[in-house]
Amino acid sequence: MFFDVVAFETKRMLRNFPSLFFGLAFPVMVLAIFGGIYGNEPSDFWDGRGTVDMSVPAYVGLVVAVAGLMSFPLGMVEYRSRGFLRRLKATPARPGLFLAAQVIVNAVISVLGVGLLVGVGVVAFDLHAPAHPLAFAGIALLSAAAMFGLGMVIASLASTEQTALVIANLVYFPMIFLTGATVPLALMPDAMRAISDALPLSYAVEALQWAWVGGGESITVALYVLGGTVAVSAAIAAWLFRWE
Amino acid sequence: MIQAAQVTVRYGQLVAVDHVDLSVAQGEVVGVVGPNGAGKTTLLECIEGLRRPDSGQITVDGLHPQSDRAAMALRAGVQLQHTAFPPRTTVEDICKLFAGFYPKGAGYAELLERFGLSEHRRQLVVKLSGGQQQRLSLALALLGEPKVVFLDELTTGLDPAARRVIWEELRQRNEAGLTILLTSHHMDEIEFLCDHVAVLVKGQIMARGTPAQLVASHSRESLEISGDHGSVRPALEAISGVQLTTTGKRLLVQLDDPALRAKVDEILARHESAAVRPLNPSLEDAYLNLTGEQAHVL
Structure with a gap:
């Protein structure tokens, strides 16, 4: 049964242009633009690191953010608002299977998105290998958990697809520019830095960049923030999420 | 097959279903009729296990609709009043999905054929007409070879020919033992299909009997x-x-x-x-x- 549900979700994902575009193509496009402009030579903007070496791990943050904050909650709200989850209640399937399948399918898209990014980085822009590959994988997983957790909160708050789309866009698009993923934080005035510090994805980007390029600065705070985001969003979603 | 006793549902001050008794024997077709807002859908949802009544007892084939949900879902097919399909999915995708839910779900191709949906197998469900979605919804209700089906507003939005096809299909399945509980606004449908009718008004059953009895005593x-x-x-x-x-x-x-x-x-x-x-x-x-x-x- 679970296999059928995953197969069903996979086909729906393959027809989901926005999710595929923002998960697979958009990060590579951004990399192509900034990599094309700056290359991977050591840059003052990035503390002497190459733009591509700093950008790829940051865009990994974008990949998990778009899956967790947009594709995943929109999928859940689609099901709930159309009454499909209610219909499922009258079948032997548990609606939880669909939630699990959505997480799996979006996770697969994220893994493919990261693979594409790294592949293009290596082939086109001389991306260097990560300094701490295992830590990078772990942080990517933690960041994904935080984003999917926030996505679950969005799915709990939004009663219609339109609301979910608006909330997801409001949460996601500022994160592209304000988390250090595309624009170096060093360039930002204090006010914008303050906003950036309030966004969980900023910490994901910071920790992912640390794991990729290595570095002296501590990421303890970032890890606590991401772990806290997972815990708090899980608690809120458990409290607010409704199947119907 | 279905026993409902003193089922009551309240929405705040409003009593949507008021101490309703309803029993449906194995192999019987029973229709619940009544004006919009009479409580037909709410009553059906309680029996389907989608809603917990405020009081009253319900069993379906000896099972409690809510606490025996999984076992009941294998025996009961459901067509909800509002057909609800997710986007980006085809007729065939959703049939395959539902076929995976039931041990006897593999024969959906034949159902699609009978309901005139075969040529739409690869079409997106959201692009189907209202009547086609209605037929798909009915096919999904029958797909697991249930012992009992609950059909809320069976043929609303269907053209006369499609209604006939569905009536014949249901009658055949009923002759093979299927128990049917349905709601409808169409009295011709009730007369054609139902062994018994219950008339629900403001949450209460005003009358019940065979269609012929109701005509004799109330027209x-x-x-x-x-x-x-x-x-x-x-x-x-x-x-x-x-x-x-x-x-x-x-x-x-x-x-x-x-x-x-x-x-x-x-x-x-x-x-x-x-x-x-x-x-x-x-x-x-x-x-x-x-x-x-x-x-x-x-």
Whole structure:
């Protein structure tokens, strides 16, 4: 049964242009633009690191953010608002299977998105290998958990697809520019830095960049923030999420 | 097969379903009729296990709809009033999905064929017409070879030919042992399919029986007058127990008591310009009388 549900979700994902575009193509496009402009030579903007070496791990943050904050909650709200989850209640399937399948399918898209990014980085822009590959994988997983957790909160708050789309866009698009993923934080005035510090994805980007390029600065705070985001969003979603 | 006793559902102050008893025997087809808002869907949802009644007991094939949800879902097929399909999915995708839910779900191709959906297998469900979605919803309800089906507004939005196909299909399955509980606004559908009818008004069952019993006991004697009925009208209006309804150029005369017929005939005999046609008593008359709804003036 679970296999059928995953197969069903996979086909729906393959027809989901926005999710595929923002998960697979958009990060590579951004990399192509900034990599094309700056290359991977050591840059003052990035503390002497190459733009591509700093950008790829940051865009990994974008990949998990778009899956967790947009594709995943929109999928859940689609099901709930159309009454499909209610219909499922009258079948032997548990609606939880669909939630699990959505997480799996979006996770697969994220893994493919990261693979594409790294592949293009290596082939086109001389991306260097990560300094701490295992830590990078772990942080990517933690960041994904935080984003999917926030996505679950969005799915709990939004009663219609339109609301979910608006909330997801409001949460996601500022994160592209304000988390250090595309624009170096060093360039930002204090006010914008303050906003950036309030966004969980900023910490994901910071920790992912640390794991990729290595570095002296501590990421303890970032890890606590991401772990806290997972815990708090899980608690809120458990409290607010409704199947119907 | 279905036993519901004293089922009550409240929405705040409103009592949507008020101490309803309903029983459906194995292999029986029972229809619940009533005006919009009478509580038909709410009652059905309780029996389907989608809603917990505030009080009352329900069993379906010996199972409790909510606590035995998984076992019940294997035996009961459901068509909800509002067909609900997710986007970006085809007819075939959703059939395959549902086929995976049931041990006996593999035969969906035949169902699609019978419901005229075969040529739409690869079409996105959201692009289907309302009637096609309705048929798909019914196919999904039947897909697991259930012992009992709950069909909320069975053929709303279907064209006459499609309704016939569905009626025949359900009748065949009923003859093979399927128990059916349905709601409908179409009295022809009820007469065709149902062994028993329950009339629900404001959450309470006003009457129950076979369609023939309801017609015999609740439909009034009616006449239809065409031609010049303006001049007869005042005289008929003067008789108490006679209801007059204008429908287009015709006047519908309904008698609360068959004994009034002589009086009415006497008046009509004096107005030869009015053409009179007695109407066969129908379930629709019985329904309108029971629910207190007036025939809509066209």
